[in-house]
Amino acid sequence: MSLREIPYSDPGVPDTRSGFRFLMWLQRRQLRGQLVATWWGTVFMAAIAAMPAAVGLAVQSVADRSGKGLLGAAALVLSLGAVVSAGDSLLHRAAVGNWIDAAARVQQLLSRKAAELGSVLTRRVAAGEVVAVSTGDVEKIGWFVESLARFFAAVLTSLGLIAALMVYQPLLGLPVAVAVPVLAVAALPLLPPAQKRADEQRAKAGRATELASDTVAGLRVLRGIGGEELFLSRYRAASQEVRTAAVRSARMWSLIAAVQVALPGLFLVFIVWYGARLTADGRIGVGELVTCYGCMTYLLMPLRMFEETAMAWTFSKASAKRAAAVLAIRRTTEDGLSHAGAVPGGDLYDPSSGLLAPAGQFTAVVCGDPDAAGVLADRLGGHSPDAAGEPSTRVGGVALDELPLETARRAVLVQDKDPVLLSGTLRELLDVPSSGGVSAERALEAAQCGDVLSVLAQSLRTVARRADGQDRAAENGEAADPMAARLTERGRSLSGGQRQRLALARSLVADPPVLVLDEPTSAVDAHTEARIAQGLRRLREGRTTVVLTSSPLLLDRADRVVFVQDGAAVAAGGHRELLGTDSRYRSVVTRYEPDDGARTSAPRPSASPSPSPSPSTPQAVPSAEPAIEETV
Template sequence: MQIQDLPYPDPGVPDVRSGPRFLWWLGRNQLGGQLTSLAWGLLHFMAVSAQPFCVGFAIEAVIDRSGARLALAGGLMALFGAATALGDTFLHRTAVTNWITAAARVQQLLARKASQLGSALSRRVAAGEVVAVSTGDVEKIGWFVEGVSRFSAAALTVVFVCVGLVVYQPALGIVVALGVPVVAFAALPLLPRATRRADVQREKAGRATELASDTVAGLRVLRGIGGEELFLDRYRRASQEVRQAAVSSARMWSLISAIQVLLPGLLLIAVVFYGVHLAREGRISVGELVTVYSSVMVLMYPLRHFEEIAMAYSFSRPSAKRAARVLSLERATDAAGSRAADLPSGDLYDPATGLLAPAARLTAVVCGDPDAAGRLAERLGGHPSEDGPSVLLGGVPLDELPLEGARTAVLVQDKDPVLLSGSLRDLLDVPASGEVGPTEALAAAQCADVLDALVQGSLDAGSPMDAHITERGRSLSGGQRQRLALARSLFTDPEVLVLDEPTSAVDSHTEARIAEGLREIRTGRTTILFTSSPLLLDRADRVVLVHDGVAVAVGVHRELLHTEPRYRAVVTRETEEETARGGVLKELHALGDAERLGDNERQEIEESA
């Protein structure tokens, strides 16, 4: 795989059982690139390591006054120099290719997972963790994957050189062969501690990133309640913890680096001391001593890759673990789909709660717990819990539909929809049925003032459709963002539209007009509306009360308001005491006894309730 061939037609199915297994899977899927990099690495390192032998051969030629041998030594040095340059050039090229292609594969896997999970991803993984995995972690994973081939080439070169020295000059070669493994693996006992400190640093950095992301996302709210300084202090403390963890990790790595400098120096001193002793005794020549000395010096170059691969693994292992955790998340339904692509139609039914949304009707759902409402909306969108049954559309389980088909049939709009940066035309550039135009959708969502605000903020916009929307719509108010997101959902015009609190940030007058527009534009389509707003509930064809995860009451708004205390408590924000008192008085009225009670008796009953 070359960089120009990206993206991958299919990034594959990763092994996400653990971080190391994920790294191993990435390496196996780049076997061709790894072997190419290994070959160029061997050429480069072996050419560098051959230079000392050429130097020793040249010195022997000078001592023996042999011009032919000296010329041969010069020619060999020129040849190995060219091989060094060639190997280094293509090693760097292939290594960078491996790095980028590995990072691209991980990013494609993350993008595919985000597409499969949809809104469920943000509910199951913190936003800061997703940002950390898709940015910094991807780079660290790519670093380790490309470093494996260079380390392998360096390790093989060290083995070849040690064997060559033993054959060339056994007395000094044995010293080098015994000393090099000590130099290479002396820092190994320190790696677990360095890895743990790196893990702590990554964990704290992830928390700081998550805090920063949440702070930026809620900056408008924080300014409104005066909480900027509070969150600033939290981020300051988090960043200081990251700094302390980074310093602690750096100290350990500096110790490992110091060992990697100290031990080779001691080995070099030992070789020189013993070599001079052998030269005085006449057991080796000066050329052989220079060759061995130069070889030990050159060996420091490939040995540095032992430290680099240890550092790369230490930093990439927690990154791979986080990536594997995100990639291991599964849609609780069959993403591929086992049923044909023909989309069903009909009633939407959730067996877990008993919620039934009749086809072509506007059904409002009242749920006292906002989190439970969000989970139920997620279920209706085809993301049930791991052990829960699938939602049925026209009697067909959504998990038997292909993911694309399920999303075409059912669209869920979260309570906090995301607006991507770009023009209004880009915002509405989504798959749609074609039966609802942009103008109709914007009008139904009451976006006239939103369009005016966008045009005023985009001086070069020829029409409202060309007006620029900032990242996440930060230049707009919460209500304006909600209305634009609602317009986008209405323009899509799915068979089933699920809206989770689409008007929570809108004033009552605008909300009433939205209710009328929503009912009109969704005529003949199935719409499910999670809300507790009386304005929206009063215009629904059917209202369902979900309490403790079960649909306990069905009717119209005015009827449930008078007959169901739990419904009235959610819609009118009654306290438990008021709800209980109303229930007692209702029973008394039903018995016909309330009119015969005196004021004192009535007060005692209310107080006891």
């Protein structure tokens, strides 16, 4: 493993059947790195373990007044010191490499899963949970992977040292051989309650993070209604809960640390007392006592490594389980991908709501609950079912969840209510995968982006203006190319209506077989909206287009209107027809509550489309109040 390979071209297919299997999969993916770290760890610890023997030889040489023996012992100490220094450096390098490898691999897997699922991920898993998995849990998994090599090195050197003590001085080696395993597992009973407290702290921290994210995202709205203090008090309360849980967790870990220090320390006192008695009785020499004391002092280091690995395992087990649960989320539970590569065509049908959008027609969808429109748009795009086992949206009879992700994305394009504009030039914004049937100029014209182009061209002239105030483009009679103008991050230099129209133009350039738009004109004025409705219908002629809206200007241009209430399509027909026959539809579109006795019911639409009324039908179309577009 080389850090130069990160990020990996393919992080692999993880085993997500359980947290343990996921950890073992990570170990197998970096087996070479683990073996290298174990080797250098063994060399490093063996050199440290041999140091007491060298010191014991030096002491014994002094006691025997042997200058030659003292020189040999000094040379041995220097040699072991050099090995310790080199081994420590190389062990640290290998261990940190293993940690980075594991963390980077897990983060790449999580990033790939987020890209695959999109908005589905945060509907299956809380946003705070996703953040916690990609940060804290990744660190704990890397900690365990990194500590495992040092654990094996500590086991090997400890067994070797105990065996050497048993041969060198059985009277001291026997109690050490008995005590070390007991000391190694002494703190294990305290780990489960410590892990439970740590999990409580993590859960509370995740909820506080989610609350903070929601507050920041809605800060403008909160300021508008004066709700900052209310949400600030809620976050303060959540933060105090996290602090209390952290203190409880720290108390348990401090107890574990005290046990790790106290028990080996007491045993070391016993060994010194017992060895001194043996030396006083003449049963062992002074050098042997020093050697055994030094070996026991060394064994304190492997004991702490055992405890550290046990702690890392306790933490990482739960973290790996959570990471595996996120990585195990799939777009579908079906295995058959018989439609790979072929983009299906035909009617768009959502079995969950009964919504039907006939192929090649402009279908408008009115939702009784505005919050349900976004969920319905995602479902129409095949991003995910809302619940396990819910049937997938179908295009031409083919379930989108049965298609490979790339094919499904080519079949249906969904533009949500708040589309994101990435930074870059306008030309780069509109340079998206497309059929090539719609040029950028035609898409911008249909989306009524003329004023946006003027603003961008003016910004170019401002930037290009020379220091003396002259405009070179104006002098030469040239017009600045707005396609070369740069958009700031998320299009913050533009108004809400301008951003919305540029996003619509980008979707039109893609020219997908099925286009789903969620409130594409909510931030524009009525006159611009009317022109957009006309341009959208003209440009998407013969293509399947679904617009979720309650605007009469768009509804009157649709071939077919479907009214969805309580998650089900309850009426279908033309806009003017539904205004006259369904009071529930009329109340949503006109913003007037129906009379108690005036409610009419309409049958659930069938699989066949209802005919659209003639445009000449003498029906009065209620005008929508013009939305005031934001200014730059």
